[in-house]
Amino acid sequence: MKLEGKEQIWKDYQKEIADDRYYYARSCIRQTFFPGSEWAYLDILRNRLGKDVMDDPRHTTCTGIGYHSDVVPAQTIMTVVARHFALMTEAGYENITPSCITSFGIYTEILETWAHHPEVEEQVREYLWKATGREFKKPRNLAHTSDIIYKFRGEIAARARHRLVDAHTGRPLRGVDHIGCHYAKMFPSKGIGGAEFPAVLSGMITAWGGEAVDYPERRHCCGFGFRQYLVMANRGYSVANSKKKFESMRPYEPDFIVANCPGCAMFLDKWQYTISEMEGTTYGANGYGIPVLTYEELAGLVLGYDPWELGLQMHQVAVEPLLDKMGVAYDPEAKYLTRDGKEMGRPKCPTYLKV
Amino acid sequence: MGEILKRLHEDIHFIEGLNSCMNCGVCTAICPAAEFYNYDPRVVVETVQRGDEGEIERLLESDTIWYCGECMSCKTRCPRCNTPGLVIMGLRRVSQELGYFTRSEKGRQQYALKHVIGESVLKRGYCVTPDLVRPEMHPEQGPVWEWVYEHMDAVYERTHGNLRKPGAGALRAVDEESMGELRRIFDVTGGTEFLEHIEACSREEARREGMDLEEGYFLRTYMENSDNHQ
Numbered sequence: 001m002k003l004e005g006k007e008q009i010w011k012d013y014q015k016e017i018a019d020d021r022y023y024y025a026r027s028c029i030r031q032t033f034f035p036g037s038e039w040a041y042l043d044i045l046r047n048r049l050g051k052d053v054m055d056d057p058r059h060t061t062c063t064g065i066g067y068h069s070d071v072v073p074a075q076t077i078m079t080v081v082a083r084h085f086a087l088m089t090e091a092g093y094e095n096i097t098p099s100c101i102t103s104f105g106i107y108t109e110i111l112e113t114w115a116h117h118p119e120v121e122e123q124v125r126e127y128l129w130k131a132t133g134r135e136f137k138k139p140r141n142l143a144h145t146s147d148i149i150y151k152f153r154g155e156i157a158a159r160a161r162h163r164l165v166d167a168h169t170g171r172p173l174r175g176v177d178h179i180g181c182h183y184a185k186m187f188p189s190k191g192i193g194g195a196e197f198p199a200v201l202s203g204m205i206t207a208w209g210g211e212a213v214d215y216p217e218r219r220h221c222c223g224f225g226f227r228q229y230l231v232m233a234n235r236g237y238s239v240a241n242s243k244k245k246f247e248s249m250r251p252y253e254p255d256f257i258v259a260n261c262p263g264c265a266m267f268l269d270k271w272q273y274t275i276s277e278m279e280g281t282t283y284g285a286n287g288y289g290i291p292v293l294t295y296e297e298l299a300g301l302v303l304g305y306d307p308w309e310l311g312l313q314m315h316q317v318a319v320e321p322l323l324d325k326m327g328v329a330y331d332p333e334a335k336y337l338t339r340d341g342k343e344m345g346r347p348k349c350p351t352y353l354k355v
Numbered sequence: 356m357g358e359i360l361k362r363l364h365e366d367i368h369f370i371e372g373l374n375s376c377m378n379c380g381v382c383t384a385i386c387p388a389a390e391f392y393n394y395d396p397r398v399v400v401e402t403v404q405r406g407d408e409g410e411i412e413r414l415l416e417s418d419t420i421w422y423c424g425e426c427m428s429c430k431t432r433c434p435r436c437n438t439p440g441l442v443i444m445g446l447r448r449v450s451q452e453l454g455y456f457t458r459s460e461k462g463r464q465q466y467a468l469k470h471v472i473g474e475s476v477l478k479r480g481y482c483v484t485p486d487l488v489r490p491e492m493h494p495e496q497g498p499v500w501e502w503v504y505e506h507m508d509a510v511y512e513r514t515h516g517n518l519r520k521p522g523a524g525a526l527r528a529v530d531e532e533s534m535g536e537l538r539r540i541f542d543v544t545g546g547t548e549f550l551e552h553i554e555a556c557s558r559e560e561a562r563r564e565g566m567d568l569e570e571g572y573f574l575r576t577y578m579e580n581s582d583n584h585q
Contacts, residue, residue: 028482031525039515057523058533065482068425069468070447076546131539181426195431221387225424233580273497311514316497338509347502
């Protein structure tokens, strides 16, 4: 085997990722379901890795969920994104890093569309000026926040308090990755490993001591489908697609799932509960589910953050089996307490899924 | 060229999405919607490519164009660099512009999406916020979400959010100046008009069926499933 040749091919699946000075674009879904992940990302970047990240309160939704639900026209979302570029430009930044995969796909699509159709970009500049009086430069570098964590996976490994290894047996923990359709299926050259060889999350898993599981439906959609989840009548589509993935990954006995897209992370967590209620089926060992983490949560655990500071109590599938394997110390009694230690009740127990 | 084709050929998604389809069917093989619904993106693209205005009109008033999940898995695989998902986005836009969408069960759901997502964007500056995910409308979210919902302020404070407060942070209140800019962008680019048009067509449909738009019609579009789609 000629390694040089393989290395050459692999270069086609890499992308440029800026190494500092990022303009952060939050995610509607991530901040709703995983607020601790957004906090951990900023804390890791700023306080552990010494990076400059701007968290701008003037930033709004990109309107992506509305766009892919077909209630927000293309010229509208383009102008909203152009405003984000303007805020970035005015703040003196050139590297934009969306936290949402839908946003990342949209930013990428818009820049590609403008490259093919400069007249569309000109029209958007006029719209933005008319609506806000702002002007913008296009970002020099666009990277998803997972790309940034991937870039610094070695630095995170060097600071690890826990590895993705069974602390009792030394066995590397098996991780299933889910990179999300809009990360690389639309523009494969913009995602690490492209759509075919997803590496952004599996690269983190292996760097932190785990084993990345390749399974038949690894690349299949989680089933969000925008209108297919948002409208109650359509949710069968959504859960059916996640079920297909769970059935396919189950024989590999994964210790955890790590997801790129905040929507995917939420669905892969919540649908395990729904399927257990519908069919009595659970996918983890001993009646538990397979813990589902965001990559920020995974990085946070590796770096020794407290699970409840990361917001893991907001997950439906219990994360304790993974914490126990990793040897993470945690206080079970603190899981459902307020910041100042007051009780706020406990969630009800599901019928079948052990928590 | 008829009105529908004219609009499609001006649509950026349609322009980017359709080059030349050779009908190989790879898109259908990879499509999550085709696996779940009675849906075949190959046939949709073939129909559009033939350019028969009457056939395309029937598509615009059918459930068919609303089955796609816009995952864009088809874009990766098409050997001719077409994107059936983008063609669908073009068809959906024209279906709404010309008012065909209220003629199908799945098309009528655009009112629910306008009501929930479109209005949230213009009211809060976000597509989704925790208060929108009401447990009674989202039983699939499970008991932990119910607990989060019941203790919303305390849970987001515990997990470093900044729920509905000024300044930076997760779920912060978007300031009035930024909201004003967002709304003006919608006004200037036709986004507001598009949402109002969805509402006007839906109001007409609700009136025709003798239903109140914001209660009965909304719940019907949000929950009705004729189970006639597989």
